[in-house]
Amino acid sequence: MATQMLPFYDRVEDALQNSTLQHALERNMPRFVALRAQALNKLIDEAALRDQARAIRAKSLARLDELLTRLADTVEARGGHVCWATDGKAAGQYIAELAQRQAVKSIVKSKSMASEEIHLNAQLEAHSLEVIETDLGEYIIQLSGETPSHIIAPAIHMTRQEIGQLFQEKLGMEPTEDIPTMTRTARRVLRQRFVQADMGISGVNFGIAESGGMVLVTNEGNADLTTSVPRIHVAIMGIERVVESLDDLAVMLQVLARSATGQKLSVYTTFLSGPTRPGEPDGPEEFHLILLDNGRSRILGSAYAEALMCIRCGACLNACPVYQSIGGHAYGGVYSGPIGSVISPLLQPDVPDVHQLPYASTLCGACQEACPVRIALPDMLLRLRGDAVQAGKVAPGEQAAMTAWQATMNNPALYRAGGTMASIITRLVGGREGVLKQLPPPLAGWTQHRDFPTFAKQSFSERWAAQHGTDEEPQ
């Protein structure tokens, strides 16, 4: 937790120095990338399917008011209740009051990014409610007092030894490094939590306007238990997650799991429409849907509306060379990677140095390439940097350096003189090895984790002139 209150560059430094994390990232990121690529390559027409998915997400946003109204009306017609929550506090308040009214003591929860975004657990715990995360990865990090490091693999930064130790301390497990034993231990402990719980809180992958259905996608089945064992089910959904119809889902579900884990479908894709119906043997007696805005309507009217097309598959994280190097925690908020760098400044403005996140990108374009709905992430990252500069959020000296750079680039004589000087000095210092281990301030940051090559003896312009026998500038 403490790490995340540090300034951004210190968080990055911590991540780069964390050998466990570095090992986990090196081992796992290439696997995610390969599994996704294999899954998509086998499709009849990957490009067409992704185009469809993007068009459908655009439709959801273009008609968001109408679709949400329809969704809410259908849910209410099926006996459910709907809360329109303008912010996280309103959502937390609604659930806390509901819990109080229904004498709820124990709550089980399946994974929901929206609830993490609004720190729902802390809000409920402040009302003396016990909230247990049931996704194995989320449960592990809840036990260890951490926060998720990856959208779909929250505990990816921990080793089996660390998790074994944690289970010994918190769950009384016998010492072991056997992963199935740890998993069985979690199943046994969590099953009792499910049985005892009064209320289950889930996220929503998609809400279907035409039938009031909530779609939940998991591999573990914890969302199914969360929504069918306790007598009250509360689903919390970011307003942008609505789709019009089952047909829309027949496209979206084809890209979601493939992009996330390379599966054709996740193990459990569950559709829930309201509380249990008459004559059913099980299911919740009460159903509550929380429609969470929390800044989303503002994004919809901003230059970043496209970010609301995101379906939270995590493909852009896995593809990103910066994420591959620093993992999720360094981003500070619950949303990490390229999409996190775009939406965190908009959804979680209280994250320290959040305006610096758009700089955590090489603008290589791998994220947009991997995104199932082709969100223009590099373009948005660049524009967010512009916004930060406009807002005066720049590092000391950056403005002066950029002005000097601009002057140099606009003046060929100055540019040549600068190049010659850099060449002489770097070769003097770099010597025979041809690398600089350390640059002087303010450039020292560059060489903290990598060497800087010396400049060539001859500049490109000089070589051009020599080879073409003319001093004409290359065009």
Place this chain on the structure above:
Amino acid sequence: MTTPRERMLAAIRAGINTNRAFLEAEMQKAPHTPPPHVHPPADDLQAQFVEEAQRAGAFPYICADAEAALDAIQKILSEHGANSALTWDFAQIDLPGLEALLNQMQITRLDTTVTVCGETQAQRVAHLHAIEHASVGISGADLGIAESGTLAVMTGPGRGRLTTLFAPLHIAVLPASRLVRGLGAAFDALRHQYGSDIFAEHANLTLITGPSRTGDIEMTLTTGVHGPGELHIIVLNEEEAA
């Protein structure tokens, strides 16, 4: 005083108005109608279903008739030493003779009724404790999706949700006639069966692709974390014999 609903909808409409041109252009760039399937079509749906279900970690059985299906189930149950079962109403599972088999094997059928309106939390917890050690859940299935090895299961009266979820072992009976090629085709078939709004009478549909699994510890695949660790699918080739 406006309600939160009105306030949120007003803010959303303002947002849409700002970006309407962009969003409408994007939504028109591709058709929205889903493809019936997304992989090249296989000649033999059953063979494809079996291959994909196995790939997802399930155990499919092609059974020529009810007798073969019952044999397969008996073998699974005795290998697991099953002594208690959660099952759907037998009328909801397309396999005559199943009830007799369970009786013959002296497997106790547990009462799957958990939700009784008006009951207290303590009573609900007692129902759940009574079924928590069930050895097996036995259900039917509405459809099988060949290209992903998926079962589509609509629950409702006589068809409990927890039957497919609660026990460490799940056996599903799927008539071979209910195989479809892909997800798009599956939704079409469900609409054909349940009407254009498939949730008009039913609150819960689950698409199950393999056993419950997690990769949350070091990305190592482990089954049975919450739901069944084993999924056995009996593909029955006989048309509703009873």
